Amino acid sequence: MNVQEQLRFLKLCSDTTFKYLYKNPKFKPWFDEIILEKCGLDLSGFELVDNEDNSGNHFKDYRMDLVLKKDDTIVIIEMNDSYYPHLRIKNYSYLYRLAGKRLESGESYYPTETKLILFNNFHHEKVRKVKEANYRLMEPNIKDVIKDIESYEIYLPEFQKPCYDSSEIEVRLSLFQKESYEEMRKITKNPKDLKVIEELERLAMDEKFIYDYDHEAVRRKEENSIRRDSFEEGVTQRNMEIAKSMLKEKIGLGVISKCTGLSLPEIHQLKKKEC
Numbered sequence: 001m002n003v004q005e006q007l008r009f010l011k012l013c014s015d016t017t018f019k020y021l022y023k024n025p026k027f028k029p030w031f032d033e034i035i036l037e038k039c040g041l042d043l044s045g046f047e048l049v050d051n052e053d054n055s056g057n058h059f060k061d062y063r064m065d066l067v068l069k070k071d072d073t074i075v076i077i078e079m080n081d082s083y084y085p086h087l088r089i090k091n092y093s094y095l096y097r098l099a100g101k102r103l104e105s106g107e108s109y110y111p112t113e114t115k116l117i118l119f120n121n122f123h124h125e126k127v128r129k130v131k132e133a134n135y136r137l138m139e140p141n142i143k144d145v146i147k148d149i150e151s152y153e154i155y156l157p158e159f160q161k162p163c164y165d166s167s168e169i170e171v172r173l174s175l176f177q178k179e180s181y182e183e184m185r186k187i188t189k190n191p192k193d194l195k196v197i198e199e200l201e202r203l204a205m206d207e208k209f210i211y212d213y214d215h216e217a218v219r220r221k222e223e224n225s226i227r228r229d230s231f232e233e234g235v236t237q238r239n240m241e242i243a244k245s246m247l248k249e250k251i252g253l254g255v256i257s258k259c260t261g262l263s264l265p266e267i268h269q270l271k272k273k274e275c
Helices: 015-023 028-039 087-104 168-177 181-187 191-203 207-248 253-260 264-274
Strands: 066-070 073-080 113-120 132-139 144-155
Touching (some): 015 066, 015 191, 028 144, 028 191, 073 087, 087 113, 087 144, 168 181, 168 191, 191 207, 207 253, 253 264
Antiparallel strands (some): 132 144
16 A cells, blocks of 8 residues: 555545645635636735634634735635535624624724635535526615625535536636545646645644544534534424414314424324313
8 A cells, every 4th residue: 555545635625624725825826816716806915814703712723714804805715515504694694794893893984895705515505507606785676786795605516527628727626526636636737736735645644633634524523413403403393383383273184294294193292282
């Protein structure tokens, strides 16, 4: 077995890997080139800033949220490695909270911009084959757009298989979907991409980094499990309330079961409690 086969494979879409590489001045331009082509945002000259919503350590390490600032513009960058219910609410709550804090802190009002960039390691939840999206707040009746708040989303699985006419950046995005360093090297000969792959291999031999990488993976699984259980509990409770209302209207138990997903024994039990 050669050294390459022994190395742990570190995913580019891991939050730990993503933040580490972006905060390294040698690799930040690699990501900024993606953002320039896919979002039209030039992040050269933007500096990472500390903020109250980070891990609390107040150091510019790879665990801190990616928040950048230049003049009157703030940009938030997030890597979403997996989808779970209410992820969109979480991401956009962060965007609106950070935008609102700029006025709460006592700053005089003047035009500012707050932007959110999401690297999503899943397909668009409603429309397949969407590669990137740009969202702005709009008043539907008069079509008035609020330009101060804007978001961009890049859906990484849509770049999994680059075509013969794919751009250099689209080939780069396909690296986020690969499962080995060998796969990565097969699709790119770009020196910038190869430098990133070499850094991943170096990190695979760094015990401290591997510890944090694994710790993040465990934490993510625990958080997703909690979110999933809470969501399912909420859905069940809602269906129970619907079933109660249907029982009061003397609707047949079979119809109630079909509409709510509750089993007949569950509905019988609920009926006994309500009587």
